[in-house]
Amino acid sequence: APKAGQAALAGKNEFHKVYYHKLGAVQAQDRLVYEDPKMALGFRTVGTTEDERFLVLYLTDGKADGNRLSVRDLTDPRQADSFTPLVSSYEFNNSVVGNVGGQLLVLTNYKAPRYRVVLIDPKKPQEANWREVLPQTEQKLEGVDQVGGYLVASYLKDASSNIKVYTEAGEFKHDVALPAIGTAAGFGGKRDSRTVYYAFTSFTYPTTIYQYDLARNVSTVFRAPKVDVKPEDYVTTQVFYASKDGTKIPMFITHKKGVKLDGQNPTYLYAYGGFNISLTPSFSVARMLWLENGGILAIPNLRGGGEYGEAWHKAGMTPRKQNVFDDFIAAADYLKVQGYTNAARLAIAGGSNGGLLVGATMTQRPDLCGVAFPAVGVMDMLRYQKFTIGWNWAPEYGTSDNFAQFQNLYKFSPLHTLRPAAYPATLVTTADHDDRVVPAHSFKFAAALQPANTGPCPQLIRVDVNAGHGAGKSTKLQIQEWADIWAFAYQNMGLNPYKK
Incomplete structure (x- = not known):
């Protein structure tokens, strides 16, 4: 934040901190989750896995192009104030897709410039113990959602969406048929859900919400905007x-x-x-x-x-x-x-x-x-x-x-x-x-x-x-x-x- 008396746009945003805020509580009661008083630059952001078992901490340093990745098992009282490093380098991009039991599914471009998914055990986070779930392909892996016992992988084929469904173990199941060349996003959902929703859009195709049956591999229109476009x-x-x-x-x-x-x-x-x-x-x-x-x-x-x-x-x-x-x-x-x-x-x-x-x-x-x-x-x-x-x-x-x-x-x-x-x-x-x-x-x-x-x-x-x-x-x-x-x-x- 700007220093006292400094114009809001004149200074640097430094020394970011992460706090936990309980809805309905006053801000003064927020609890500090993470800070690094020795590191002025960089972002600190957090998220949780869908089952809320793991708190995930993402750190950048403002110098390299990637991020560190650490987790805290919220079911383990011994980790109440600490994080376990999964990836310690700032040189690559890493994000947690979800978890299979006590292990984390991580989307990374480490040794995979077009991205892959690996399974990391926080108790044995060394690279030698990683298991590759979705290997790198010729297409860029833009994102992955864990839902209904499956992994929905969003690839880019010449800048357009190409969606594939895999088991959590990485076994290919089927492709998701899309209405045209365009962009599909938003396949997130609950672990026990067999129906998910996604949005599809293209240059002359207004953003439309589809309902997708994971088991039957069938998409149906759920909500379509009323736009006078043909x-x-x-x-x-x-x-x-x-x-x-x-x-x-x-x-x-x-x-x-x-x-x-x-x-x-x-x-x-x-x-x-x-x-x-x-x-x-x-x-x-x-x-x-x-x-x-x-x-x-x-x-x-x-x-x-x-x-x-x-x-x-x-x-x-x-x-x-x-x-x-x-x-x-x-x-x-x-x-x-x-x-x-x-x-x-x-x-x-x-x-x-x-x-x-x-x-x-x-x-x-x-x-x-x-x-x-x-x-x-x-x-x-x-x-x-x-x-x-x-x-x-x-x-x-x-x-x-x-x-x-x-x-x-x-x-x-x-x-x-x-x-x-x-x-x-x-x-x-x-x-x-x-x-x-x-x-x-x-x-x-x-x-x-x-x-x-x-x-x-x-x-x-x-x-x-x-x-x-x-x-x-x-x-x-x-x-x-x-x-x-x-x-x-x-x-x-x-x-x-x-x-x-």
Whole structure:
């Protein structure tokens, strides 16, 4: 927390602690569960297994890219104030899926960059005693749920969900049929339940809740939203294009059927490319407005994401962050060469790490597009680690405190690579209470961009008041923001979709 008298967004968030809070009790009665007074950086988070036997402690150090993993057996009075380490290294990602009796099912990328599941006995946690339950495959294992005596494994096949069901011992039972290419999530449930629920969504498929019978392998619609969208009127294709170094990058392209590839279509290119986050198909009412009015939606899965495992992620981390920008630029060039759009009708967009992506791309290639939407972006790469939880991004980006990493950051930091040029019409967006990526990033970038622009296009900043990084934003504020975004895009592309 900020020091006394310090502005909320001016200092680092350090020395995190974990407390137990009983509902209905006053906060002063909360009981300390874990702290490390010698370790300023890092996150400490906890969870429990479904049967509430084990309390699981996750620790990061703000330097490496993974986490330590420890557990406390809540049925053992001797462990009332202690944790048993299961994985002591910070170098790999580890999470507890559940438990089989007194042993823990752990999803890990240790010796498995596309992840696997191992069974660890906390009484014998040494690696030599681990038993592999779900080995690594060619597909990224995105998550696993333990429910009804089964393990429901969520794999990614070229950035789309591929769901498989196994016994708790790792024996394959069946695949879960999904309605289309898209994203399925939420298979959690009780140990004794044979029926679970999951959500499915895709670019033109509103999020729908399905009821799934584990034993019969049958899905039925449980709840479907009433949205005036006809998925059959649209088409989604996945293409693979070559980036600057020849790496093949997947990209989803969605539009109305019958769109002519005459190079004149307004196109919205959105990406993220970082932090091992997988950008999978999802539905957005706001994006449907763009599609309904003849726009094209393009979403590439850039390096730095998690779509193909840790190797794909590391290919977009420091010192290889430039790969991400090259992938994005190549996506834009592909769309133009293939006749989807032209520079004047192309908008590039991204938020947070994706805001950095847009900022770096438009400074490196001002001619690439006609419109740019850098949202809540990390724009000052030389000082980001000095504010709130910015220190936590050092494993991803590197830090200016290290000279070699400073040199790399300086090459692509949007704030520091701005030069006099004719920049695309740009709407920078942020919020005055964003404690994830402090608004100073956007303020400084917009202030530097305006005098650097030598062309006729507007360079504006939009600031939400009493709002944060985006999560939890009210429907009203979302509508206002998207109305401004689409109006800005149409205006600067010279279009009026509502003109009769």
